Amino acid sequence: MATSDPSVKTTPAVDETGADSSRILQTRGLRKEFGGLTATDDVDFAIEAGELRCLIGPNGAGKSTFLNLLTGQLDPTAGEIYYNGADITGLPSHERVGRGISMKFQVPSVYEGLTVAQNLRIPLQQVVEPDAFDARTREILERFDLLEQWGTVAGELSHGQQQRLEIGMAMAMEPKLMLLDEPVAGLSIEETADIAELLREIADDDGVALIVIEHDIDFVETIADRVTVLDGGSIFREGPIEEIKADPEVKRIYLGEDH
Template identity: 80%
Template sequence: MGVSDPTVKTTPAVDETGEGSSRVLQTRGLTKHFGGLTATDEVDFALEEGELRCLIGPNGAGKSTFLNLLTGQLEASSGSIYYDGREITGTSPHERVDRGITMKFQVPSIYDEFTVAQNLRIPLQQVVDGDEYGSRTREILERFDLLSERETTASDLSHGQQQRLEIGMAMAMEPNLMLLDEPVAGLSVEETADIAELLEEIVADDGVALIVIEHDIDFVESIADRVTVLDQGSIFREGSIEEIRADPEVKRIYLGDDH
């Protein structure tokens, strides 16, 4: 098939702090230059298993670059990434997916021309055998409230349904870590509440760790355990949502005067 390569060389994580056992993800001095521009600058980031972390910051803070470095869409200029205790720096995106990292893009990038069931088949056939497609598809459709849309062409779904389908497709991969880039951008208030509930459920029931990039501070407040603030490519603050909201410096760089 050539769609997966289990023989990828891995080196054990070198964790001088000695507290990496429950860490699903850690970065060390992760840096990315685009020409003269430093998009992420020496980022040291750590995420516990089953944690839901929100990543906020003004435009151009390097949030998307950071996520793309984690998925392998971009190659780091320097620094290293450890996942599940093993270094994954330099591995290709599909190898990282095989190990349990999945990504939900900013623009709902489902397969427009496929039906909902066909969309689900793409991730499902990576993890289950042929005779299970039907039952697994049904389970996911039920969970994400899309059962009646099984044969609908994806481009005909509402925006909220598309977002749910995409999260469903990511969950079909049975991931350990899911990266979400603005999952509620452009959604209505009710749809946003639905997604918030879904994400919390994914963390609580499935034990999946989440990193969520989000601009909507109310949404962040409704879901996040901890918040990381990026500014100019570096980690500016890290803490609980209350600490972050109360921090005048964060207000200055990000939240603006209306908050």
């Protein structure tokens, strides 16, 4: 949303994701080529502050490449990324983290040789003073149902506990935007329900925007505000989960159905 005063000049990033816009992130014409392969193609994607968006699509649709472009792990071949009023297209990953973008990978990347509390101190040392470590650690671990595992070596946690710990580590950075790649892969039905509740709480109560890559359509139906379908590196469909599930073309490309 542009400013109403025509005498005030603003940048596209401010117009699209600044204080006068409800969007926290907007990409324009985002493309990534690997040699002769186009992994993402002219992607215009936007997400509101506090929105929980699921990103679905068949294997090779460009979902992980898209997240890696947002985090700065990959440089785009073309296009722009606007975030919270700034053009972050050329920023390195660590600077994006400092601006409030955090990432939760598909395979938990906790430090298995450190305790649960020590894992949390790694991100916390970037945002809180040392004398607040214990109080903030306790607060996060209690929220993520890991307080009893304070001194447990992370490598001894269950897969579900490691997933919760890594989400807790991402939240310790006090992000405005969190990116999650298949956060419930390999989890039980009960663990999946717990993660769903956590993610909805993070969006609704903390106002964090979440982009979640997920294959489990039932999980998507449980958590998503809106769903974006990628196919062939481009946005194929976008809308509420009810519309996405009912779309015959989505069923064909994503669910493998002919009708």
